[in-house]
Amino acid sequence: MFDALTLVTGVAALLLAAWCGWAAYRDQPTKDWHFAAMAVVSVLALAQLVVGVVQLARGEDPAQGRTIFVAYLLGAFACVPAAGFMSLAERTKWGSVTVAASGVVLAVLEVRLYDIWGG
Template sequence: MLVALTIATAVAALVLAAWCGFAAYRDQPTKDWHFIGMAVVTFLAAVQLIVGIVRLVRGDKPEQGTTIFVSYLVGSFACIPAAGFMSLAERTRWGSVTVAAGGVVLAVLQVRLYDIWGG
């Protein structure tokens, strides 16, 4: 895995979490700007998914197993879109809290992906 991409995705997820957490603190739902931030983080996760699959196809093997690695890659990719969808269903401050929690979960998944790959 590319360490720089993993770090960039984790940092972007934490920035999104802080931004949406601040919106929740101010009693605001997610707004269009938050969804743009979610799109950026989702793009980074999609790039990571593609890079991970390409590395597997080229013959590189994760240290802790391919199945768990692919599962974490797919979970990382789906984390923020799922939180964004749930925030659309809950148009209160709790929608912002949901996206903030999704950002923290994505950052933790990035650390776990790094460990699974053998970092």
């Protein structure tokens, strides 16, 4: 797997989590800038999904199996956008908490993707 992209995506997810966690601490809902950051993190996850699928199509195999690798790729891609939609429904600090939690979850998924690939 493309290690630099995995690292950048994980760090961006943690930065998003910290920023939205700070907003929740200050009792604020997600704002437009948070959604812009969610879009950046989602594009990174999409790029990772594309790179992963291309590598699988070229015949490269993850150490722990294709099925679990694809499942984690799809979960990593869907994690932040799903939380973004949920934060739109909950326009309180809990929307920010939801996005912060999704950033932490995405960072953990990135570590797991690295392990599954054989890192």
